[in-house]
Amino acid sequence: MIKNLLGVIDATTYREATSDLTINRSMAAIPFAGRYRLVDFVLSNMVNSGIESVAIFPRYQYRSLMDHIGSGKQWDLNRKRDGLFFFPSSNFEEEGSFKQFRNHMDYFYRSTQKYTLITNSYTVCNVDYKKILKRHIEEECDITEVRHLGKSLEMYILETSLLIDLITAQDATGYYSIQDVVQDHKHTFKICDYEYRGYVKVIDSIGSYYKHSMELLDPTVWKQLFLQYSPIYTKVKDEPPTKYTKDAVVKNSMIANGCVIEGHVENSIISRGVKVGKGTFIKNSIIMQKSVIGTNCVLDAVVFDKDVKVENNVSLQGSKFSPYVVRKGTLQGALMKS
Known part of the structure; x- marks a missing residue:
């Protein structure tokens, strides 16, 4: 039928x-x-x-x-x-x-x-x-x-x-x-x-x-x-497993393949190929594919589109009612702190 x-x-x-x-x-x-x-x-x-x-x-x-x-x-x-x-x-x-x-x-x-x-x-x-x-x-x-x-x-x-x-x-x-x-x-x-x-x-x-x-x-x-008998399919990308360095800390988060995690990620969703620098703290956030986060950054309640680059020592904060959104391909520098 x-x-x-x-x-x-x-x-x-x-x-x-x-x-x-x-x-x-x-x-x-x-x-x-x-x-x-x-x-x-x-x-x-x-x-x-x-x-x-x-x-x-x-x-x-x-x-x-x-x-x-x-x-x-x-x-x-x-x-x-x-x-x-x-x-x-x-x-x-x-x-x-x-x-x-x-x-x-x-x-x-x-x-x-x-x-x-x-x-x-x-x-x-x-x-x-x-x-x-x-x-x-x-x-x-x-x-x-x-x-x-x-x-x-x-x-x-x-x-x-x-x-x-x-x-x-x-x-x-x-x-x-x-x-x-x-x-x-x-x-x-x-x-x-x-x-x-x-x-x-x-x-x-x-x-x-x-x-x-x-x-x-x-x-x-x-x-x-996500039901076992009714899977959700998506485009397959052949990427290596995510690399976690000795300083990495991950709590209650989803981390996709191909990432390099050197900092602290908590209660967040990290897409494929994202790099998180040493000393960086990310929580309550969504970081999309191939974004690069520098060292010693603090990100709370942010939504990064693909290919966002964040320089070292940057702090960005939103809220659960109004997340801080960064558009695709944007550069966030130390002079743009908020």
């Missing part, structure tokens, strides 16, 4: 509240949990549910996303038939995902799957779509909306033929997205709700990104998301 389900990832959304992390990438490509990107979760959910054809529709700054996903090999989507499709937007001015879909209608016309799953790219969860499709069919729904604690997760299942009709009739109906259809009470479609009760976090601001990242340092929370 699940082989009748087409996967569509709507990566057209932009949130001003994430701008410090999306100036060079789309929301789908935001790093999360040390070695993953946000898109990894929805992609993994789809392939774990047996979906064999997935289309991604990005709109902004999608080079990083394309580099991360590649041919889809890590998700077993590099296939001769079906597999992974990438459809960038040709017009940034167009509003609504239906217009992005309409630019690539051949994909929908040629698809053999009877049903389509549409989902956003920034909801972190581990969901089995087989159960949702089964309920959708049993209750003869036109559109099923997945919800959590009463709030929409912007995940929808409907027949592919209905989706095609909605896309092509957009000018007449005024529906710019599937959300517009669900929220309009004037139509005659049967809209069903599916309440998902597992782990769900929506990453749509720096605050939510920091909060939900830090929560993963609690093993009980981690186990709710």
